[in-house]
Amino acid sequence: MVSHRDKELLRDDVRAQGMKLTAAHRESILKPYLPDPSELPRRSPQRWRKTSPRKTPIRTFLKSQLHQLTYTLIHILFGIVVRLIQSYHAVVDRIFAIVYYHHRTPELIKKDVKNLDRLPEHLSIVLSLRKEEDALTILMDEVAELAAWTVSAGIPVLSIYEKSGVLKLYISTLHRIVTNKLSAYYGSPSQQPALRLFAPHHPVYQPLDGNSTEKSNNNSLIVLLLSATDGRETFVDLTKTLAEMSQNGKLSPEDITMELVDAEISEITTQPSQTTSSTSVGNKPAFDPTISVKPEPDLLLVFKPLLKLDGYPPWHIRLTEMYCTGDKTNIMAGYAEAVEYQGFLRGLWHYAGAQMRFGR
Template sequence: MVSQRDKELFRDDVRSRGKKLSAADRENLLRPYLPDPSDLPRRPPQRRKKASRRTPIRTFIKSQVHLLAYTVIHIIFGIISRVTLSYFAVVDRIFAIIYYHHRTPELIRKDVKSLKRLPEHLSVILSLRKEDDALAILMDEVAELATWSVSSGIPVLSVYEKTGVLKSCIPVLYQAIMTKLSSYYGSPAQQPALRLFAPHHPIYNQQQGVAPSNRHNASSLTILLLSATDGRETFVDLTKTLAEMSQSGKLSPEDITMELVDAEISEITTQPTQTTTSVSRGRTAMGPYHNGSPVKPEPDLLLVFGPFLKLDGYPPWHIRLTEMFCTGGRSSGITNCDEAVEYHGFLRGLWHYAGAQMRFGR
């Protein structure tokens, strides 16, 4: 037991932060309570308690049972996964053979004739592959999709490619699409009208000299090219523009509403560039098309050609009420990030849209 006097001395020294007692005084204070060093070797050394060991045979058998169960589960899952992928791959190949367009618009129209509804605005997400002729492949995919869309009776097609490489070669892309249309429809007089543009770009159309009455049919197709710059950067630019107009007195702060922002975003990203920049009350004129909007702002159906749904920076205000379909979710491996644009995938997307229930939040 420690005496009360020694306790008080020690506590006073602690309160004074070691100023009352010297190092020698503290040693003298604690020495009576410490064991004598001469008595330490006489004490028997304390043995450490050994950890209880389980039976080696029981532990080995248990680990082998776990390993066997793990192996069996993996084998069964692998077989089921391979059989499922093989089944859907065979089914897709069969559908690809049965439903093939043979570059005939009449067959495409026959394939979609029984559908309850078709999208008025179809959007697709494509990616630029890491190949030497990646740009040529991408243009050919866009041309194929354009031909399938106009043959199905879809008037508007928007193509999203993240890097925006298609915007820099609009004339070349236009010629590629016209070449593809000629392989389906024949002479230029029988080909549908084509308009191609991108946000902040004018409409590119070389068919203005051909009268619509001279065409075999009155079908037309408008193609909109989108990229990642039409997403966040567009919203930032619109915010800066509205702020500058409000500071300069051209637009009242009370007029900046959600409806105004939504309308302006739709106009910027779905309409060609115009030279007019006049401002009316509660609205900015940032390029309306002279005959109304050439593109329905929000697509009805979004096709993703890949094994999983990846928007990859697609402008979010375009797809609030859009039905989405991934063409390769069942028959493609999860490691394959790119999938070829094929007609049966396009057709399955239209089938999915025709059978979808549009609840709109109800």
């Protein structure tokens, strides 16, 4: 404890800004309160030992090793389970591919689906453009196969969603490839279903030939091509159009309702333009280009390991049943799955067994 007298002397010196006491006088006042320098070497090791870090005990080391071992065992066990599930799905897929194979015969496809409680009236497929040299050729061949399976199963409408929209640039080529694929299933052109192919803001493409009259009596297939531009961009364009009409007095703000927006979007994205891209032979009349497409698909198939929609128009899938055909255990995969018949068939089985609650 510092004495009261020494405290007052030091305080008076501080107030006088060090003018009252000399340096020697201040040292003499503080010296009784300072430790003896001769004791410092003896006491310093003790202080150093108090401030030095503690050594890691053996139990802390064993605990960390136990945690590492547990973590490793969990990863190994999880990896084994995932590989077993993947192997199981791969074996089941191969068995289905052997047992249920269409052999390019529409009758076999009808036989595979005849016992289903219901079939979708509008089937939609999400496909991806692969990163290969002949990616476009592979994509068109997949569309052709899906079209043949769809019409053979008795489904009248098929919509194909491909994000980039590259198929819209080759509608005539795609129509020719699909027609050739149908000939492999049905034989002569007179036995083939009538094929109508179009995309939003595009006319119906249907070259007419001498067998058009006979085709009109057979099953028909409507193929709709969708892309990412039919999603957000269409909604933005419609919003701008309605806003301009309201500003110009052509449309009252009270008339812009959800029903109006829904009707406009459905008409824009599921109806072709008024003109029809078709050619006829001789003086035979052209096939009726009237298109009636259910706006929302009943079933959406995604040929990927994950249920990734890639910007699919959201107003088309409010009540749509979705099914992913790929291996759902491969959570890191982002590539496209091969379009195979057993995946298509499993999607129809899933839709037939689904319970449609519609929000109830």
